[in-house]
Amino acid sequence: MTGMIEYLNSIWATVPADYQYLVIVTSQILAVAMTVILTVAFTTYFERKVIGYMQGRLGPNRVGPFGLGQPFADVLKLLIKEVIVPAKSNRFLFIIAPLLAITPALAAWAVIPLSDNFVIADIDAGLLYVLALTSVGVYGVIIAGWATNSKYALLGAMRSGAQIVAYEIAMGFALVGVLMAAGSLNLGDITRAQAGGFSHWFLFPLLPLFLVFFVSGVAETNRAPFDVTEGESEIVAGFHVEYSGVAFAIFFLAEYANIILISTLTSIFFFGGWASFFEGWTFLGEGHFLRQPSFFWLAAKISFFVFVFFWLRATFPRYRYDQIMRLGWKVFIPITIAWIAVEGVMSWLHWGPWSGSAG
Amino acid sequence: MLQNYLPVLIFLAVAAGIGVLLMAMGFLIGSGKKYDEKLSPYECGFEPFEDSRTKFDVRYYLVAILFIIFDLEIAFLFPWAVSLDAVGGFGLIAMGIFLAVLVVGFIYEWKKGALEWD
Numbered sequence: 001m002t003g004m005i006e007y008l009n010s011i012w013a014t015v016p017a018d019y020q021y022l023v024i025v026t027s028q029i030l031a032v033a034m035t036v037i038l039t040v041a042f043t044t045y046f047e048r049k050v051i052g053y054m055q056g057r058l059g060p061n062r063v064g065p066f067g068l069g070q071p072f073a074d075v076l077k078l079l080i081k082e083v084i085v086p087a088k089s090n091r092f093l094f095i096i097a098p099l100l101a102i103t104p105a106l107a108a109w110a111v112i113p114l115s116d117n118f119v120i121a122d123i124d125a126g127l128l129y130v131l132a133l134t135s136v137g138v139y140g141v142i143i144a145g146w147a148t149n150s151k152y153a154l155l156g157a158m159r160s161g162a163q164i165v166a167y168e169i170a171m172g173f174a175l176v177g178v179l180m181a182a183g184s185l186n187l188g189d190i191t192r193a194q195a196g197g198f199s200h201w202f203l204f205p206l207l208p209l210f211l212v213f214f215v216s217g218v219a220e221t222n223r224a225p226f227d228v229t230e231g232e233s234e235i236v237a238g239f240h241v242e243y244s245g246v247a248f249a250i251f252f253l254a255e256y257a258n259i260i261l262i263s264t265l266t267s268i269f270f271f272g273g274w275a276s277f278f279e280g281w282t283f284l285g286e287g288h289f290l291r292q293p294s295f296f297w298l299a300a301k302i303s304f305f306v307f308v309f310f311w312l313r314a315t316f317p318r319y320r321y322d323q324i325m326r327l328g329w330k331v332f333i334p335i336t337i338a339w340i341a342v343e344g345v346m347s348w349l350h351w352g353p354w355s356g357s358a359g
Numbered sequence: 360m361l362q363n364y365l366p367v368l369i370f371l372a373v374a375a376g377i378g379v380l381l382m383a384m385g386f387l388i389g390s391g392k393k394y395d396e397k398l399s400p401y402e403c404g405f406e407p408f409e410d411s412r413t414k415f416d417v418r419y420y421l422v423a424i425l426f427i428i429f430d431l432e433i434a435f436l437f438p439w440a441v442s443l444d445a446v447g448g449f450g451l452i453a454m455g456i457f458l459a460v461l462v463v464g465f466i467y468e469w470k471k472g473a474l475e476w477d
Contacts, residue, residue: 025366029373037377079384082391087398088410099378106374110367121366128437129367135430150400151411158419165426172433179440242400246385250378322476325422329474333429337462340436341455347443348451 028120032109040256041071047310054314081245086148089242093147098243098250101140104133105257112264113188115274115295126187127179130265131172134220137258138164141229144251145239156238159321160222160229166328167219173336174213177206178269180340180347191273195293198279201272208339210270212332214305217262219328221255224313228321263305267298274298421473432461 012020045060045068052059060067085094111126113119123129138161145157179185181202182193194201203210219226222238230238240251267273276297278290319327400411439446439454446453468474 022369026369026373029366029370033370033373033377080388080390081385082389082393083382083385084391084393084397086400087395088400095382098382099375102378102381103371103374106377107367107371110370120370121363123363123367146412148400149411154411154415158415162419162422165430166422169426169429169433172430173436176433176436176440179437180443183441183444185437185441245389246381249385250381253381325474325476329425330469333465337458337465341458344443344451344454348448 025120029110032114032120033106036106036109036257036260037253039260040253041075043256043260043306044074044252045071046306047313050307050310051314054311075249078245078249083245083247084242086150086242088149090147090149093143095247097140097144097147098247098254099140100143101137101254102250102257104136104140105254105261108133108261111187112261113191113268113273114298116293118295119188122186122188124184124186127175127185127190130187130261131175134258134261135168137254140251140254141239144243148239148242150242152236152241153239156229156241160239163222163226163229163321163324163328164220166325167216167332170212170328170332170336171216171220173333173340174209174216175269176340177209177336177343178202180343181206187268187273191268191275194272195275196279197275197281198272198277201270201275203270206270208335210266212336213269214262214266214308216328216332217266218309218312219324221258221262221309223259223309225316225319226324228318228324259309260302260306263302263309264298266305267301271301272297273301418473418476425468425473428461428464432457 015023048070049059049067060070063069063073085091108130110121111119111123111129113122141160141164142157145153145155145160148154178190182190184190184193222229230236230240240248243251274293274295274297276291276293278288279293281291435457436454439450443450
């Protein structure tokens with residue numbers, strides 16, 4: 001066995017350094033992408049279980065122990081279903097639309113710092129990159145609705161597109177507040193700016209922005225209670241009404257990957273990312289594992305916010321479309337603009353916790 | 360510096376690759392017979408009356424226009440927010456004027472009813 005490893009090591013040593021780098025980076029990327037896809041699979045199971053229990057049902061419990069095989073059964077079912085391309089649709093756009101939805105949903109993970117020392121691309125424009133990619137996602141929706149050439153799909157895509165862009169503004173403004181407090185666009189630096197324990201998280205000084213950001217995130221992913229784009233009783237399934245089999249599965253995958261992404265971003269911007277809740281709590285003893293920053297803290301925070309997504313879905317009735325637009329344009333945007341003005345002045349005067357990058 | 364951006368490019372390629380692979384698998388594995396009724400657009404059981412790419416509400420267009428203005432504003436705000444300490448009071452006043460102009464425009468839109476949806 002050791003001989004085998006030595007042999008492989010000797011081969012590896014002969015590979016030029018540039019290629020070694022490429023191989024390492026690509027395998028890291030594949031590991032992260034596969035983790036995201038597996039997480040999506042179990043998130044669908046999690047959603048059905050959570051909503052099941054909240055409605056006094058058991059949820060999926062037939063496939064495997066506790067129904068844990070359900071996501072894989074679903075994937076297999078969707079894979080062997082026929083992919084239908086409607087006769088009147090625009091074939092090329094119809095097929096390209098799911099790809100436009102899934103690519104940004106996965107590629108945004110390139111800049112997410114999963115722990116103190118692991119991030120695939122440690123770039124200084126990380127936040128800008130994430131924001132740009134989440135904006136590309138709307139093209140998948142609009143193109144899918146247009147290419148299908150069905151009234152329901154077109155209406156769903158229009159609603160969805162208008163809703164996503166409306167809430168993206170509120171989201172962007174909320175992020176400006178985070179940037180002022182952190183003084184960096186690098187997601188790792190934003191997390192480090194919140195080091196020092198629970199009370200240093202941006203949650204407290206930026207509480208309104210946290211609420212605006214998370215609610216906008218729910219609206220942006222078209223989840224309940226903002227899911228008029230696929231209001232079953234009005235426009236069947238919205239923009240993906242004609243998609244079947246794997247093409248539908250890809251939209252589904254992108255939607256859930258976006259839910260997890262929004263939960264991750266909320267954890268990083270307002271809840272200290274990988275930082276420990278117990279950081280600086282002396283009664284746990286020096287070097288106690290609960291005080292260490294680690295990936296597991298980030299995972300716990302992500303899981304909590306994913307749970308909140310499903311909790312909201314089980315709790316609230318669906319908003320009306322004019323109410324959604326009113327909330328986005330007339331409530332969230334004024335709140336965030338006012339908050340930016342206040343925070344800008346206070347940050348300049350070095351008042352309160354908003355001392356900016358000098359702090 | 361730019362080398363940090365290479366993994367981003369590779370990740371984009373991998374993500375697109377996963378999508379293409381899934382679609383290809385769907386077309387290869389998925390089975391079924393195609394016929395006219397199955398390929399017609401979904402319309403609650405009857406033949407579609409007309410092409411579905413007809414007129415739609417102008418307010419969607421308005422929202423798109425407003426989005427461009429505000430998104431550009433955010434694009435201006437991002438570098439300002441990061442370098443707030445470096446630009447100091449001058450930067451703050453300059454951004455205050457810029458924001459004030461946009462807020463005036465926003466109030467005008469509001470009063471004109473561009474944000475009404477009922």
